[in-house]
Amino acid sequence: MPPQRNGIADYSAKLLQAMAPLHPCHVYCHDLAVDLPAGVELRDPAQAFRHLSGSSPILHQIGNNGGHVFALEALRAYGGVVSLHDLSLLYLYELASPRLEEILGRMTGPTGKMGQAYARHWRENRIKTAANYVLFDLIGEILALAKRVVVHSRYARNKIAAVYGSEASAKIDVIPHFAPVLSVAGQEVARAAIGYEDAVPLVLTSGFATKAKRFDWLVEALDELARRGTDFRWVHAGEERASEFDLSGAIASRPSLTGRCRITGYVSEEALDSYIAAADVVVNLRFPSVGESSGTLARAFAAGRCCIVNDTAAYAELPRDAVVHLPVFGTVPALADALEGLLTHPDLRAIFGERARLLAQTDLAMDQVARGYLATVANAYPPGRTMRAAAARTPPVAMRHRLAGTASSSTDIIRLGQEAGLKRGDFELELSFAGLDDFAELARSTPALLRKALPEHVTLDSVRFLAGSNGTGIGLSILGRSHTLEPTA
Known part of the structure; x- marks a missing residue:
């Protein structure tokens, strides 16, 4: 939950706000200094055993970062429904597992000999590459323990079915990432809020500047755009992660981008809404994708912004008239051409923006998503039945x-x-x-x-x-x- 600085915390808070008026909710959160909607009780996870039984309906929010270690432990202890925000949890298991062998055992399960080879390299030579985080998802335990699993795209469900089989995929419910109601109304108001008084079209990216968001492609495309004589400004509303991608260095290496670009660093949720609403075009690239959804993209839909995405994974499911899809091969020239056309034709941007807003108000509406979650939880806990509790927190030692x-x-x-x-x-x-x-x-x-x-x-x-x-x-x-x-x- 906020004030943790990650998208799943924001997601959890907004989903709770929409669910609480429809059904009584109690929240178990590792951080006890959080703000909750009226009528929602905050409880300490360490005291959960005082309140929960095998029949208590539970919804876990699990993503691939250290803030969700306690949620993984809670699933092991109490079972429940899982909202799975990432299709790869290797990093989470690295943080949650006291022994390397446990991680290696999970790697060698569904991937067979390939997993054994990578596990051997890791164990014997301490060789761990970026490929590990794409090839080995480690979600098998989640699928085994959860009563139901919520994912945000058909792509995610199909990938799980391909790797883990039809029995696992039968547990999956697809509920799209909601589009929240923004805290700012209108582009002019938003531009005043961020101090942008220039009439030049504004391109926006946001969130952590990670390698998978392909800022290398965007920098090259904007450099080409500048050399063509198209005027623009680019703001990245988020933090750099120089260890993953040196965004400042990439910008500095292109003289044509001098004076056109700004990196804000971390911004609050309200400020992020303003930056998104102030933009003319929002660029949200992912490659390679592991099936993730984007909260900032959903915010851009709610603001009626024209968005550019890669035509891959979950993004390929977005309506063709609501976003501009780019190929994952030859992306740079395609991105430069798309930006040039959109930045020089406001009417074209407006068409995509209005279709995006309609998507946010219908399929991605908060109320509809909240009701979808409540239906999934209700189906996992039929009335009149006592559900068996999950495994004990500490697994028993097997007989030798x-x-x-x-x-x-x-x-x-x-x-x-x-x-x-x-x-x-x-x-x-x-x-x-x-x-x-x-x-x-x-x-x-x-x-x-x-x-x-x-x-x-x-x-x-x-x-x-x-x-x-x-x-x-x-x-x-x-x-x-x-x-x-x-x-x-």
Whole structure:
């Protein structure tokens, strides 16, 4: 919830404001210093057990940042309906998981050998690339524990079906991202509020300046536009993330953009409304997309702004007469041409803006979205039925299981080790060798043999030698714990 500086906090607050008049609501929030609508009670998540049972209807808001670790833990403890704001939760699990092996186990589930390879690189060489966050979504536990899951696009539902199958997708309800009622009315009022008195058309971007928002494309397109002689101003209403994309540096490298661009830094929700309403064109690019929706884009629809998006993922579902779609290949020249046409033809901007406003007032209306959420929660908790609570907060430790075998080659050891990692929980792998010399030869020929024998999602706790049966040979006892994809029921 606000004052946390992220879009899901704003989303949660506005959704609650629309739902509270329709149904009694209580809010569990990690931050207890928040403002809530009248009649809504704020509760401490640590005290949730005093109020909740298996039949208590619960709606979790879960996104891919540290503010939602406690919400993930609450889902594990109490079950419920999940509003899934991101289709990739790898970063959330990095913050929530005390052991790397648990993350690696979830990576190797739906993606098979590819997940195993990336997990091995991460574990053995500490190699983790940006591709991990696209390839491995780690939403399997959410899909297993949630009674229903809300996503904001058909693309998101179809992607889940493709990766996790029809059983998982049967839990999905598509409820679009709402378009809020803005705190400012009219472009002239908004421009006065932000101190923009220039008659030159204004291009706006907003939010965190991340790499996926393709500011590199926009900078190049605006540079081309300036060289063509088209006049404009560009404001980015949001914070830079230089570690992801050096927006200031990219602008500074283009002399044609000098004096045309401004980065505001973080702005309040009210100020953001003013910047959006003041703009002539709002640019909201995403590539590669993981199916996310944009709260600032929905605000732009509510303001009746002309918007430019990529023709990909969830954005491809937006009506063709409400936004300008750009291809994901050859985007820069297409973006330059689109901006030139829109900035020099106010009537064309107005047509797209009015269609966007109509979309905001119908399909994306706050009241309709709130009622959709309440219907989903009601369907997940049928009246007169007591719903079984979710897993305990601390999963029980599985009984230790033992595997034993005789190993005459490194292949035997690796095979037996892979079998040991199939079950969740503690295990003991016991190997027999003809003699100490045989074991020494295997260890010499295959460095790190025992670590290679265990899957990436296995923790190696201890290794000890055992006396062979009848005083011959030698044994090896390997103790460890397997962290698999499946949540403990």
